[in-house]
Amino acid sequence: QVQLVQSGAEVKKAGASVKVSCKISGYTFSDYGISWVRQAPGQGLEWMGWIGAYNGHTKYAQKFQGRVAMTTDTSTSTASMELRSLKSDDTAVYYCARDCSSLTCSEWYWGQGTLVTVSS
Amino acid sequence: QAVVTQEPSLTVSPGGTVTLTCGSSTGDVTSGLHPYWFQQRPGQVPKTLIFETNNKPSWTPARFSGSLLGGKAAVTLSGAQPEDEAEYYCLLSYTGVRVFGGGTKLTVL
Numbered sequence: 113q114v115q116l117v118q119s120g121a122e123v124k125k126a127g128a129s130v131k132v133s134c135k136i137s138g139y140t141f142s143d144y145g146i147s148w149v150r151q152a153p154g155q156g157l158e159w160m161g162w163i164g165a166y167n168g169h170t171k172y173a174q175k176f177q178g179r180v181a182m183t184t185d186t187s188t189s190t191a192s193m194e195l196r197s198l199k200s201d202d203t204a205v206y207y208c209a210r211d212c213s214s215l216t217c218s219e220w221y222w223g224q225g226t227l228v229t230v231s232s
Numbered sequence: 233q234a235v236v237t238q239e240p241s242l243t244v245s246p247g248g249t250v251t252l253t254c255g256s257s258t259g260d261v262t263s264g265l266h267p268y269w270f271q272q273r274p275g276q277v278p279k280t281l282i283f284e285t286n287n288k289p290s291w292t293p294a295r296f297s298g299s300l301l302g303g304k305a306a307v308t309l310s311g312a313q314p315e316d317e318a319e320y321y322c323l324l325s326y327t328g329v330r331v332f333g334g335g336t337k338l339t340v341l
Contacts, residue, residue, distance in 0.1 A: 157270070207277070219280040220283070222279070
């Protein structure tokens with residue numbers, strides 16, 4: 113079955129960086145893209161960006177341009193998202209999700225989420 | 233960046249029918265914006281409810297259906313159950329850049 117397992121919770125100081133990983137199993141990693149989504153406490157879902165595991169291309173939400181980097185490692189079937197220059201309002205649960213394949217779009221599968229807490 | 237709009241909250245009676253909608257600041261929502269709907273119960277991970285306008289994953293109950301209605305994407309719940317009380321988010325794709333709506337809190341009461 114499709115599974116996305118994310119790394120554990122992180123506590124960071126303002127100004128630092130955080131890297132969240134997302135290990136995939138149950139499907140061919142390089143056939144699909146991965147989206148990253150975050151949810152601040154009590155707030156809605158916010159799309160951060162996407163990476164195509166089949167071509168390495170990225171698309172980032174304008175809000176995060178210059179501050180986020182998404183990468184993949186096909187040898188370990190792992191996607192990662194690094195967010196730099198953290199601020200207190202980056203405190204959120206960060207999710208990875210299986211996005212469309214190179215050919216078609218179907219249901220998204222989600223990771224369990226990673227809580228990132230930023231303290232000042 | 234486009235803005236995606238949803239009703240902030242809706243209430244439906246048990247067994248009743250309700251339609252949630254999803255609009256775009258750029259104009260009519262079409263299948264070309266690849267509408268998705270996600271359900272999130274309190275404390276849980278979001279789950280795909282509808283993908284590509286009107287397609288359902290195997291886990292989505294038959295009482296949910298997706299469509300395009302009056303220039304918006306829509307999901308209709310027919311025969312609401314207590315377990316359908318949740319937050320519902322739509323997602324639209326603008327040449328690969330995805331944007332979530334603010335979510336609709338659905339109360340079954």
